[in-house]
Amino acid sequence: MISLDLSAKSFGATQVLGRVRLRVEPGEVLGISGPSGAGKSTLLRILAGIDRRFEGVLDAPGRRAMVFQSPTLMPWRRVIDNVTIPTGASPAAAAEMLARVGLAGLERRWPGQLSLGQARRVGIARAFVGRPDLLILDEPFASLDAERIEDLLALTATLIAETRPAVVLASHAEHELATLATRRARLDGRPARLIEDQRERVRAGS
Amino acid sequence: MISLDLSAKSFGATQVLGRVRLRVEPGEVLGISGPSGAGKSTLLRILAGIDRRFEGVLDAPGRRAMVFQSPTLMPWRRVIDNVTIPTGASPAAAAEMLARVGLAGLERRWPGQLSLGQARRVGIARAFVGRPDLLILDEPFASLDAERIEDLLALTATLIAETRPAVVLASHAEHELATLATRRARLDGRPARLIEDQRERVRAGS
Amino acid sequence: QDLPVLTVAALEGGTVSWELDTIRHYGLDRAAGFTLAVMPVAGNPAAQVALQGGAADAIVTDWFWVARMRATGQDYRFLPYSKAVGGMFVRNDSSVREVTDLKGKKIGIAGGPLDKSWLVLRAWALQAGGFDLAKETEQVFGAPPLILQAGLSGEVDAAINFWHFNAKMQAAGMRQLISVSEAAQALGLDPETPLLGYVLSGKLVEEKPALVAALAQASRAAKDRLANDDAAFDRLRPLMKAQDEAQYAALVAGYRAGIPAPGPVDEAAAAKMFALMAVLGGADLVGPATALPPGVFLPD
């Protein structure tokens, strides 16, 4: 379970986020959409505990994982080490997860030898392998083709069902949100506020 | 007009691209799709003249512009300078183009102060401002919301109609390809080959 | 007036500069028919660079150096300047009475393993008591001021330093165990042989013999004045940087005692000393020369 009671988040003089209260239970997926520059990544970084310079209270569980909007790999570590080192997963588990995101055979590559979509999938494997309590996904499937996205959506759904983390997903893709989210919200405005889509909640809950 | 006759492109021992012959006339938009890791970016980098280590012949016009898959901005130059310095555009022209991609008011920001989607749009403004003869777009609208993409597709179409560059567009989004491309091709296989969609060509030509 | 100029590179404030300052102050250079220019340097190495690089006509150093240079084919000549030598000092409260008491102890030596005082003392100890200082003691070589300090602090049990440090060591509570001139005498060497001198290039001596003679004349005149005229020394006080009266007195006495007798250097005595040094110092000291090469000393 994660809960945030944010009163404001600013960068210097510009306030980006206004009042945001949210709470996600284990097994729930909160899907957040909103225009580019609204503050989705900012909010997700606060939830992940990366950005602590905000006004408000965050209560988040221990094991966290995040798929960043950029791949954020260690370019000096091989693909498999990029999965095992941060998460402490075994090489076997890492290799299996890499295979599940479609990267079998690329374990020994350096990140610089991957296409952007491949690098992003390494980030997905890293986030999924550690069985986190809190999973934060910042446009995890951008730069991927439709077929691959279909596979990954299924994989994500399976993993969520298995380990029941609290999930926060930011995405522009209606299809992704519709498939995964149990609740949906929209971040918009200046400073941005989070408006939960009550209807959606009912639908997903049914 | 750009033409490429590629016989092979390898990274070390792994051959990524096989025989690729293509030719794009001014005003034409070649839309390329293909799975993640197929070799789209590799091909686009060859067309842009960035990667010269390939077997084959490239014949490309002088003024080029490219939207990279990652923003690729100079983090130590302000947003507006990131547009003017590489292109030689006037500050006024740059500011106008930035406004057209939805970044009015952010000219004096540092790139590090932008969201990823905003940074990518700076890259789009940079590519569009210089009236290039050859325009290469590597998933230009990834990380953007649907509304914004609609605006940008319209903007792109206008600019192409005005200055008639030869355009090569790589994208996973069917909608983008359908809207912009006059011809379509698919890159797939190992090593990848480019298969032009003849039907599409006729449709777009009609 | 168009007097010829002769440039001497000397340590600013060093003992040589006392003499040079006296020459200039009393116009002894003009009296001898030249103009003395002084190039202040910050150390002995700098003086050597100045001479070798042609920026100075003369520097003050020892004639072993000249002998070695001549042996390697570089034409330098030597004009006597001083016969002052140092000594070996121990702390007043030291238990060391004889050189042999130094067995297994530490000696600090200024000027390195080729220092003339050290070599003479080694030869003397070897001859007098079959005691090889080099083998029986541990040597610490270091810059003169550091050796002085190491001696005072008792970090080394004995210190061998340049003569103008003698005064400081004595003033600071050390006593002389043996003076180098005593040791030299015991070895049958002539303590009158001046070790230090003005060193000039052979070319200068050949081309401007009058100028060189004039330097010798002015130097002698300055020595005479400093030997007899307390006021002349008193004038140098600020230059000498003596910390107290006792040090000042010791420095004056040391300088005066070092004034060599007029007249040519006894080449036979020098040759004897050179032979002994050649054995102890080896090729490091004398280079390829096995005997004193001819022409080191300028005829008076």
Add this chain to the structure above:
Amino acid sequence: MFRALASLAVLVLLWAGLSALLADPLRAPGPQQVLPALWQGIVSGAILPDLAATLRRVGLSFAIAMATGTAAGIALGLMPRLDRWLDPWLTVFNTIPALVTIVLCYLWIGLNESAAIAAVALNKVPLVTLMLREGVRVLAPDLAAMAQVYRMGPLARLHHIVLPQLAPHLVSAARAGLALIWKIVLVVEFLGRSDGIGFRLHLDFQMFDITGVLANALAFVAVMLALEALLIAPLAARAARWRDA
């Protein structure tokens, strides 16, 4: 500014404490001995010509060495083939002792100011080259690609792409460089000049005047602190502006 002064004050206090502890003013003089000596030298003007001479040497050779070294470092970094040939030379020139370079410069060029400055610059150039080359090697390839697509000219690339990435290395090289150069200038002045802080400092050392040695050293330290505070730090901050925003 205020913090810097406070921090220096703490340092001086620590020094005073240490010297009080050692209680040996001859060998471990404290600020109460050294600062008046320094002040004396400044107000009497005695130290100023030497300080000026040293500063001129440091400044000139710094400028020469930074310019040459940066150019060479960028060139070697961008041309790996040339670099593989010249790399051993760099090691050699970096390892040749300052003493050797200095003496040879004095002997071959003459005992003059040019030789002195050449000797210092020679000692410093390989170091700067090496540091900048290391920086060039890690330049971001994607920005180079961007510059290539947009056909940026060589000067524009240098100004907007290369130098900003080299900034931390340049700052390092400048700081390390000033410190190193001044250390070499000391030796250069010792071996063949008749003025300068290095000359004075060695003379004081000959006389075992540790207070004098420290006063001279401090004079230069003060100048360096001023240079750092007024020139290098603002420049470095300017170069890092985008990072801190």
Add this chain to the structure above:
Amino acid sequence: MFRALASLAVLVLLWAGLSALLADPLRAPGPQQVLPALWQGIVSGAILPDLAATLRRVGLSFAIAMATGTAAGIALGLMPRLDRWLDPWLTVFNTIPALVTIVLCYLWIGLNESAAIAAVALNKVPLVTLMLREGVRVLAPDLAAMAQVYRMGPLARLHHIVLPQLAPHLVSAARAGLALIWKIVLVVEFLGRSDGIGFRLHLDFQMFDITGVLANALAFVAVMLALEALLIAPLAARAARWRDA
């Protein structure tokens, strides 16, 4: 390897040419004079104890200075508040002349090996600190965020996130460091040791035996070339492996 040797051969030829041009074997000896002298020293074994002594000093003080300086540099880079306090100290310690540190170490610690090594290390630490701090300041913030999300321990962060990014700065610092250290060791040996290449070199210098000076210098240059080729270059290449793939 072959290229390095060829490149050194070219350098020796250039040297031979220069010395032939100057035609003054005493003041500008060529390789034909110096190399035999060096060879003589090696086969007779005369130079080996001194070389060993110097190497030990260089090695020890290098290890101490790199460890301390890297730790301090990382600490200051990560703690800007502490850094703002200690920055002036760095400038001061970087600017204090080697001579002063050396003399004070000899005076306070004693005329012994510990003092010598302490003096060298002291001269080098601020430089390494400075270089590493500059590197830490430009560490990628997104990787730090990643490490934080995944709760990587401090050691894992150091090993996998921080040090790889510092590699170019470490390589620079190591190379600059070795060169600097060896220059300082020379002075240290000159002022207060009884063996070592620096001691020999000054002895030869006293006798104005330029050939000997160069032979001694070359002995150390050779060792450094070997160290560079066998240790530093492979380590640097390993650290840059991912970049070249």
